[in-house]
Amino acid sequence: MWSTLRELRIQADWWLKGRLRWSAPARIDPVGDLEPWLADLPENQRARAEALRERYDLSSWSTGCDREDVELNLYHLDILDQHLSDVPAPTRALDVGCRAWWNLPANHAFRPAPWLGIELDGHQRYVDGATRAGLARRRTELFEGASYRTGSVTELDGPYDLIVWLLPYITPGAFGADRLPRRYFSPDALLDHVLGLLSEQGTLLIINQGEDEARVQRELLASRSVEVTELGRLESPWPAFETERYGFRCSVNRAAGVEGAR
Numbered sequence: 001m002w003s004t005l006r007e008l009r010i011q012a013d014w015w016l017k018g019r020l021r022w023s024a025p026a027r028i029d030p031v032g033d034l035e036p037w038l039a040d041l042p043e044n045q046r047a048r049a050e051a052l053r054e055r056y057d058l059s060s061w062s063t064g065c066d067r068e069d070v071e072l073n074l075y076h077l078d079i080l081d082q083h084l085s086d087v088p089a090p091t092r093a094l095d096v097g098c099r100a101w102w103n104l105p106a107n108h109a110f111r112p113a114p115w116l117g118i119e120l121d122g123h124q125r126y127v128d129g130a131t132r133a134g135l136a137r138r139r140t141e142l143f144e145g146a147s148y149r150t151g152s153v154t155e156l157d158g159p160y161d162l163i164v165w166l167l168p169y170i171t172p173g174a175f176g177a178d179r180l181p182r183r184y185f186s187p188d189a190l191l192d193h194v195l196g197l198l199s200e201q202g203t204l205l206i207i208n209q210g211e212d213e214a215r216v217q218r219e220l221l222a223s224r225s226v227e228v229t230e231l232g233r234l235e236s237p238w239p240a241f242e243t244e245r246y247g248f249r250c251s252v253n254r255a256a257g258v259e260g261a262r
Helices: 002-019 034-039 043-055 067-084 104-110 132-140 172-177 187-196 210-222
Strands: 093-096 115-119 147-150 160-166 198-209 226-233 245-252
Touching (some): 067 198, 093 104, 187 245
16 A cells, blocks of 8 residues: 555645746856866876876866766766777767766767767756756757757667666666656666667667666676676776676677567
């Protein structure tokens, strides 16, 4: 009974969010000049940040990266550089489940392509009245070619040459914690659709939270005709998250099909 009541409450909240889509003006508190900020970093972080800055253009971060998100974006750019540096410049790139798209500065610096961010729960509201969608769209104004939409990734058509998918919902616990309607929990169908969005030479980076989710992700990928490089625990000078992250780099074997031997 309690689970039924909880689901009804979640459904009601979801219905209300879908109709109250207005967002208060979203504010970006830009970091400004990166030089003094980088100078205050510990030596190992400063050295890595300088190496990234030599390789990628971070000039847009002064106006487009919130000061609270600089370390997160350095972490994300570090991971992309470590594991996807050989990925050619994409014609189209996609970020799945990007929330308010805090990592757009890193994505754009890594590959300054037309990026699309999509988020199912884009109308989630913050205490200041702004929504995830409102904040994300404010960010897209600061990075050329970037766009954002709310909805399910299943509404999209490909192909995309590069897809980033952070923390997909593959366990009931993580999904339930975010209070989404149960009908959206479909790890197998979502994975198949995202793999189907990849271009012939496309690359998908999946990042999971914790060993348990990584194990589930490994099993999901093993049942499909996908070329997978398991990246293991993701290491970076920036301890960005309390729970360790694990990564998988994927490309699709078109000759065998996406679903493979399921």
